[in-house]
Amino acid sequence: MKAVMLPVAEGPHSVRYVDVETPQPQAGEVLIRLRFAALNRRDVWISYGTYRGMKLPVILGSDGAGEVVACGDGVEHVQVGDEVIINPGLRWGDLEAHPSPEFEILGMPTNGTFAQYVVVPAEQVVPKPQHLTWEEAAALPLAGVTAYRALFTRGRLQPGETVLIPGIGSGVALFALQMAVAKGARVFVTSSSDEKIARAMELGAAGGVNYRRDDWTKQLRQMMGGADLVVDGIAGPGFVQLVELTNPGGRIVSFGMTAGVVPELVMRQVFFRQMDIRGTTMGSPRDFARMLELYCEHRLRPVIDRKYPLSAAGEALTRMDKGEHFGKIVLEIPE
Incomplete structure (x- = not known):
């Protein structure tokens, strides 16, 4: 599959558009064919190496929306063909007050959404709001x-x-x-x-x-x-x-x-x-569900700044790094 890989942390220009092996879902996981991904400031910071515990190379990206194309053993509430968005906050834990010590965000150190496919735990996907386009749905999760x-x-x-x-x-x-x-x-x-x-x-x-x-x-x-x-x-x-x-x-x-x-x-x-x-940082699964309810109830739509092809992720990251954007920058994933 095509993916945007960060091999070295030297800034937005250091990302590479490469061919990598398509991941396969294990027990409790789903494989998503992504339609759109979205940038966050976090991706820029990672490109500069400012996160502790960084592991390179890594596929960047925390936000994405697409279709489930395969399910691992034991997955029951998600089916192949479901249109979903991804909650990028992994292993929040049982407490609402704060995340667990095992909490991670998709896209570092776990491979992220700047790719044609991504594997995530099945509990991290929720149905795509019907009133949103693919690019709007991809823009919503982390910042929302x-x-x-x-x-x-x-x-x-x-x-x-x-x-x-x-x-x-x-x-x-x-x-x-x-x-x-x-x-x-x-x-x-x-x-x-x-x-x-x-x-x-x-x-x-x-x-x-x-x-x-x-x-x-x-x-x-x-x-x-x-x-x-x-x-x-x-x-x-x-x-x-x-x-x-x-x-x-x-x-x-x-x-x-x-x-x-x-x-x-x-x-x-x-x-x-x-x-x-x-x-505060990120949000619990309950926060994520209530955020989606609010967006659906009021028919709110994320503001999209600019759309780039996945192959131009470096250019998109540079735009965010310069602070030129107003709204979310999204990446269109190729077929």
């Missing part, structure tokens, strides 16, 4: 469940609350925007791009500011008041301003740190104002 858990499981979002989403344009941020608006929240965004802010407002954001402006926090405060919930994947030096923009009793949920570590944090503001700062 991350956004859902950040908003609802960890963030305890309630209708009518004000939500701030910094750095609009990434998959998680846009999924969070869509779901928060669907649940009746007032959502504000930040970006370094006025165009991305305008597009977010077309998707339901109540407003947004460009954080390259010197007075961006003042402008945002005047626009939204304070935030009841901040869903942040950036961290870095700007995290201190997020604390200042959060209401007393408010919550900040952090799912990433694309801008690096937080250099300082004024703890006095956190404890005197009774704030919660919570971490």
Whole structure:
């Protein structure tokens, strides 16, 4: 089969489009003929070798959708011909509060979805939502469940609350925007791009500011008041301003740190104002199921930035690395 392999971790340009042996399902597993796969920031980081415990070579990719073409022994709830999407969070465990020590994400160290076929445990596949195209279905899993858990499981979002989403344009941020608006929240965004802010407002954001402006926090405060919930994947030096923009009793949920570590944090503001700062990553099987229910109930559709052939995965990763995208970048898998 054709696949996108990372033989060395030297950045997006180091991936290779190669022929590899088609995997076969073992007991409890299914073989999926993929139609589309989708990129995540995680794939870029892996290409640079920033993940601990990396094992190379590896087929990248956590997100995918396709058809079941073979089932291993003991598989009962999935049949050949089923159209499915993949929950990429492997071995979450029995606790809702956090993943088990055995938790892994498809695509490192386990071979992932940037290929014509992938083998996964049967419990990791769920029916493809009928209202979604193949590319939309492939775009949803990792970023969608991350956004859902950040908003609802960890963030305890309630209708009518004000939500701030910094750095609009990434998959998680846009999924969070869509779901928060669907649940009746007032959502504000930040970006370094006025165009991305305008597009977010077309998707339901109540407003947004460009954080390259010197007075961006003042402008945002005047626009939204304070935030009841901040869903942040950036961290870095700007995290201190997020604390200042959060209401007393408010919550900040952090799912990433694309801008690096937080250099300082004024703890006095956190404890005197009774704030919660919570971490989150991925989501449990229950989070995944509830995320799909929300998307089906409200007929939501992932925002697709650009579609590439599988053979151009390096070009697609470079686009994500440069931060040029608005929405999900997807890969079309050849027949």
